[in-house]
Amino acid sequence: MKAIVWVLALCALGLPRLALAEGPFKVAPTEVTDWKTVYGQIEAKDMIPARARLGGTLVSLEVSEGDMVTAGQELGKVVDAKIAFQINAIDAQIAALDSQLSNARSDLNRAEALRARGVMTAQAYDALKTQVSVLEQQIEAQKASRQVTEQAATEGAVLAPIAGRVLDVPVARGAVVMAGETVATVGGGGVFLRLSVPERFAATLHAGDAIAIEAASGAIRGKLAKVYPLIEGGRVNADVEVPDLKSDFVGERVLVKLPLAHRQAFLVPASLLYTRSGLDFLRVQAGETVTELTVVPGPKQSIDGVEMVEIVSGLSGGEEVVGDE
Incomplete structure (x- = not known):
C-alpha cells in the first residue's frame, strides 16, 4: 500500500x-582537451615574384590575377628601344674596323713584297703586322659586345619562376619598369595554414599536435608543423600542414581549434x-x-x-x- x-x-x-x-x-x-578557436590564414608554400630582367616599356602582359601558369611560361615582354640603336652603333663600328683592317692587310701585303727585296726593315714590317692583329681583335670585341646586347634584348621576356597561380599583377601594359621590378607574383607548391595566436598560448603549442580545422568543405585535421620562436606584436606565428586543404583563395581565413590543455x-x-x-x-x-x-x-x-x-x-x-x- x-x-x-x-x-x-x-x-x-x-x-x-x-x-x-x-x-x-x-x-x-x-581525459578531455580544452580547445581554443582562432583564425588561420591560408598561405601558398612558395610565393615568388616574376621580375623584369630588363628595364624598359612593358609592351605585352599575358596574364592577370587568378590565371594558372607553368614554370618558364612567358608572362609579359619588356622592350628597351635603346637596344636597337646600340646594335646599330656596334654594327657601324664593326664596319669601320673592317675597312681599317682591309687597308692594314693591303699595307702588310705590300710590306711583305718590299721585305723580300730587302727594302723594308723588320721593325716596320712587325708594326704593320701588329696593326692588323689589333684591328682583328677589336672587331672580335665589337662582335662580342653585339652578342651581349642581343642577349639583353632577349631578356625582355618575363618568365614564370614556378608553376602555380598568379596572385598579384602590380603593373599594367604600357608601364615603364626597371630591371628587377616585379611584374607578377606566382604562388605554387601547395598551400598551408599560418596561425597567429596570442603569446600567452605559446607554451601550449608543440610541433606535431593535432589541429582541428573547420574549412568550407567540412571539418578536417591537420598537424602543427612549426612554431616560430619570434614573438611579434604580442603574437606567436605557427604553421599547420593540412594534407586535404584546398582553396581557390590565398589569404582566406578559416577557423582552427588549438589544443591548449588536457x-x-x-x-x-x-x-x-x-x-x-x-x-x-x-x-x-x-x-x-x-x-x-x-x-x-x-x-x-x-x-x-x-x-x-x-x-x-x-x-x-x-x-x-x-x-x-
Whole structure:
C-alpha cells in the first residue's frame, strides 16, 4: 500500500518513470582537451615574384590575377628601344674596323713584297703586322659586345619562376619598369595554414599536435608543423600542414581549434541528460533505487560517433546513470 502511494506521489509531481530504457552508464573521469578557436590564414608554400630582367616599356602582359601558369611560361615582354640603336652603333663600328683592317692587310701585303727585296726593315714590317692583329681583335670585341646586347634584348621576356597561380599583377601594359621590378607574383607548391595566436598560448603549442580545422568543405585535421620562436606584436606565428586543404583563395581565413590543455572531466551520453523547469537532470541508479540529480552541463563533443556532454557539477564519479524507459 505504501509503495502504491509513493508511485502516485511521484506521478503527481510529474517525475519521469524510474524504469530504464537504456543500460546504466558508469561515470568515470575521462581525459578531455580544452580547445581554443582562432583564425588561420591560408598561405601558398612558395610565393615568388616574376621580375623584369630588363628595364624598359612593358609592351605585352599575358596574364592577370587568378590565371594558372607553368614554370618558364612567358608572362609579359619588356622592350628597351635603346637596344636597337646600340646594335646599330656596334654594327657601324664593326664596319669601320673592317675597312681599317682591309687597308692594314693591303699595307702588310705590300710590306711583305718590299721585305723580300730587302727594302723594308723588320721593325716596320712587325708594326704593320701588329696593326692588323689589333684591328682583328677589336672587331672580335665589337662582335662580342653585339652578342651581349642581343642577349639583353632577349631578356625582355618575363618568365614564370614556378608553376602555380598568379596572385598579384602590380603593373599594367604600357608601364615603364626597371630591371628587377616585379611584374607578377606566382604562388605554387601547395598551400598551408599560418596561425597567429596570442603569446600567452605559446607554451601550449608543440610541433606535431593535432589541429582541428573547420574549412568550407567540412571539418578536417591537420598537424602543427612549426612554431616560430619570434614573438611579434604580442603574437606567436605557427604553421599547420593540412594534407586535404584546398582553396581557390590565398589569404582566406578559416577557423582552427588549438589544443591548449588536457584535464580530467566527467562525460555522459547527451541522450541521458534532460531538462525540466530550466534545470538539467540525470537519473542515477543505486541498487534498485533510481534518483534524480541536478547537474550543471558543460560543452558537448563527439567521441566515437556518440555525442557526449561534460558534467561540470553534480557528479563525483562512480555513479551509474540510466535513461528513461
